[in-house]
Amino acid sequence: xxxxxxxxxxxxxxxxxxxxxxxxxxxxxxxxxxxxxxxxxxxxxxxxxxxxxxxxxxxxxxxxxxxxxxxxxxxxxxxxxxxxxxxxxxxxxxxxxxxxxxxxxxxxxxxxxxxxxxxxxxxxxxxxxxxxxxxxxxxxxxxxxxxxxxxxxxxxxxxxxxxxxxxxxxxxxxxxxxxxxxxxxxxxxxxxxxxxxxxxxxxxxxxxxxxxxxxxxxxxxxxxxxxxxxxxxxxxxxxxxxxxxxxxxxxxxxxxxxxxxxxxxxxxxxxxxxxxxxxxxxxxxxxxxxxxxxxxxxxxxxxxxxxxxxxxxxxxxxxxxxxxxx
Amino acid sequence: xxxxxxxxxxxxxxxxxxxxxxxxxxxxxxxxxxxxxxxxxxxxxxxxxxxxxxxxxxxxxxxxxxxxxxxxxxxxxxxxxxxxxxxxxxxxxxxxxxxxxxxxxxxxxxxxxxxxxxxxxxxxxxxxxxxxxxxxxxxxxxxxxxxxxxxxxxxxxxxxxxxxxxxxxxxxxxxxxxxxxxxxxxxxxxxxxxxxxxxxxxxxxxxxxxxxxxxxxxxxxxxxxxxxxxxxxxxxxxxxxxxxxxxxxxxxxxxxxxxxxxxxxxxxxxxxxxxxxxxxxxxxxxxxxxxxxxxx
Numbered sequence: 001x002x003x004x005x006x007x008x009x010x011x012x013x014x015x016x017x018x019x020x021x022x023x024x025x026x027x028x029x030x031x032x033x034x035x036x037x038x039x040x041x042x043x044x045x046x047x048x049x050x051x052x053x054x055x056x057x058x059x060x061x062x063x064x065x066x067x068x069x070x071x072x073x074x075x076x077x078x079x080x081x082x083x084x085x086x087x088x089x090x091x092x093x094x095x096x097x098x099x100x101x102x103x104x105x106x107x108x109x110x111x112x113x114x115x116x117x118x119x120x121x122x123x124x125x126x127x128x129x130x131x132x133x134x135x136x137x138x139x140x141x142x143x144x145x146x147x148x149x150x151x152x153x154x155x156x157x158x159x160x161x162x163x164x165x166x167x168x169x170x171x172x173x174x175x176x177x178x179x180x181x182x183x184x185x186x187x188x189x190x191x192x193x194x195x196x197x198x199x200x201x202x203x204x205x206x207x208x209x210x211x212x213x214x215x216x217x218x219x220x221x222x223x224x225x226x227x228x229x230x231x232x233x234x235x236x237x238x239x240x241x242x243x244x245x246x247x248x249x250x251x252x253x254x255x256x257x258x259x260x261x262x263x264x265x266x267x268x269x270x271x272x273x274x275x276x277x278x279x280x281x282x283x284x285x286x287x288x289x290x291x292x293x294x295x296x297x298x299x300x301x302x303x304x305x306x307x308x309x310x311x312x313x314x315x316x317x318x319x320x321x322x323x324x325x326x
Numbered sequence: 327x328x329x330x331x332x333x334x335x336x337x338x339x340x341x342x343x344x345x346x347x348x349x350x351x352x353x354x355x356x357x358x359x360x361x362x363x364x365x366x367x368x369x370x371x372x373x374x375x376x377x378x379x380x381x382x383x384x385x386x387x388x389x390x391x392x393x394x395x396x397x398x399x400x401x402x403x404x405x406x407x408x409x410x411x412x413x414x415x416x417x418x419x420x421x422x423x424x425x426x427x428x429x430x431x432x433x434x435x436x437x438x439x440x441x442x443x444x445x446x447x448x449x450x451x452x453x454x455x456x457x458x459x460x461x462x463x464x465x466x467x468x469x470x471x472x473x474x475x476x477x478x479x480x481x482x483x484x485x486x487x488x489x490x491x492x493x494x495x496x497x498x499x500x501x502x503x504x505x506x507x508x509x510x511x512x513x514x515x516x517x518x519x520x521x522x523x524x525x526x527x528x529x530x531x532x533x534x535x536x537x538x539x540x541x542x543x544x545x546x547x548x549x550x551x552x553x554x555x556x557x558x559x560x561x562x563x564x565x566x567x568x569x570x571x572x573x574x575x576x577x578x579x580x581x582x583x584x585x586x587x588x589x590x591x592x593x594x595x596x597x598x599x600x601x602x603x604x605x606x607x608x609x610x611x612x613x614x615x616x617x618x619x620x621x622x
Contacts, residue, residue: 069444073473075446097445098423142496179533183614237525238526246499247495247540
């Protein structure tokens with residue numbers, strides 16, 4: 001069966017994911033070492049150790065994301081995070097930075113290493129480089145690839161692939177985007193945040209609600225209409241005589257229907273985005289996907305439609321996996 | 327302080343391309359020039375035949391020449407292109423790490439601004455692998471520039487002029503804006519030789535799209551940070567090509583580094599040639615990249 005890799009922003013969410021049928025759970029420490037560095041989220045060292053013990057007792061693996069790029073002069077913080085993940089008996093660390101991979105491979109050779117989506121490894125040459133050089137065992141593929149491209153990649157590599165199937169969707173190559181820091185000074189790569197709430201301001205203007213990020217207008221909606229969060233690349237902008245979603249519609253990813261195709265492409269694990277989500281959300285999504293992967297395993301059709309109301313802005317996309325961008 | 331002309335980010339026709347590099351060779355007081363296609367592999371066949379002549383002319387003019395890799399390599403054709411680049415025998419500037427797979431151990435290369443070099447561990451790993459020069463990611467604050475330069479003997483340069491490369495995607499925004507699929511783009515990005523401006527709904531200058539790439543709306547200008555770059559030990563400043571007035575911009579930076587003009591004089595004189603019309607240097611201060619420390 002394909003492995004279901006589920007998000008946990010808190011120990012409670014981890015419990016919920018485990019009980020709902022996750023095969024593996026991923027989480028991070030409560031600091032800048034991971035790409036979901038939000039207030040009130042993530043794990044202390046003690047919480048991680050207890051959560052790993054709980055998950056292992058249920059036969060579930062725990063993966064620790066240490067996937068921001070260590071700050072020059074402060075690499076020790078990231079090195080400590082890798083050491084502490086190993087001490088907590090995590091099953092793997094998810095890393096993006098070359099220097100941190102080299103450090104982990106040298107100092108923690110027995111700790112399994114996964115390549116984070118933040119490393120943007122989008123072709124077999126790059127994946128094989130990480131596999132051979134740093135002993136990486138699994139790559140999380142960037143969300144810029146089609147199913148056909150994923151199939152081709154799997155033919156040329158020897159390590160496992162993991163792909164995102166549900167939740168927020170980056171339209172840019174992950175780990176290679178500084179749009180957020182251009183506008184706010186805070187970025188996914190350096191700070192583990194994108195379009196942070198600390199830089200969001202709303203203003204009622206002439207019957208409309210303007211949502212701004214760092215002073216730049218990202219959305220304008222009728223006052224009573226639902227206002228999507230002003231994530232920079234999903235805003236409504238103008239270029240020449242065109243006004244609209246220049247980069248990406250405010251939709252989120254739902255590749256449920258593509259699970260059989262992804263299985264055929266040789267994908268080992270399916271990842272659900274959303275460490276910032278509530279435990280009830282996590283439980284619902286995990287339960288639904290567990291049902292779907294079991295159906296696929298048994299040769300039955302994927303059960304349809306269960307998650308439609310959980311997607312951002314009420315609309316969903318299959319992202320790059322279907323070939324519509326090309 | 328050396329001056330490097332970075333790879334052209336835009337799609338120009340072959341005559342424009344040829345004239346641009348001929349003028350760089352003959353008139354621009356720069357030390358290094360990085361050639362080649364950074365953004366989209368589909369553009370390369372349109373000007374590829376002009377590259378050998380440009381290399382010859384630049385080398386003849388005493389410039390060091392390097393060839394860039396693509397910023398995002400996905401297709402088989404693009405992987406082959408990377409392998410061929412390595413075989414050209416010129417210095418390769420890596421902007422996608424997969425090029426490392428094609429470089430024999432010990433072969434020299436340089437690392438461009440689109441490779442994530444955020445810390446000493448990464449920089450020194452790459453230097454041990456053979457990197458002979460780095461252009462740091464434009465996002466880095468001064469504290470990181472200081473720490474990185476201090477950690478190595480390899481020359482380090484910083485992004486000093488031009489629209490900033492902020493993101494790269496599998497999707498082509500020029501094609502999307504034209505209502506076309508990427509495979510049927512009809513090379514619409516050629517209509518915007520310095521990128522296509524994107525404004526907010528309130529008419530604020532914001533970003534620029536350039537095929538699969540997203541750039542800053544503002545023009546980065548590190549002139550006011552020259553003393554800090556010198557103090558950090560930065561070896562070179564990178565100037566990114568634009569369609570109008572670029573040789574003049576190169577001349578102004580040469581005047582600046584040799585003390586003939588001040589940063590504010592450069593900024594005033596180059597203003598009309600700044601793509602988008604506004605300046606930024608906020609990343610280096612650790613604030614929003616769009617911020618500008620000057621008055622001009």
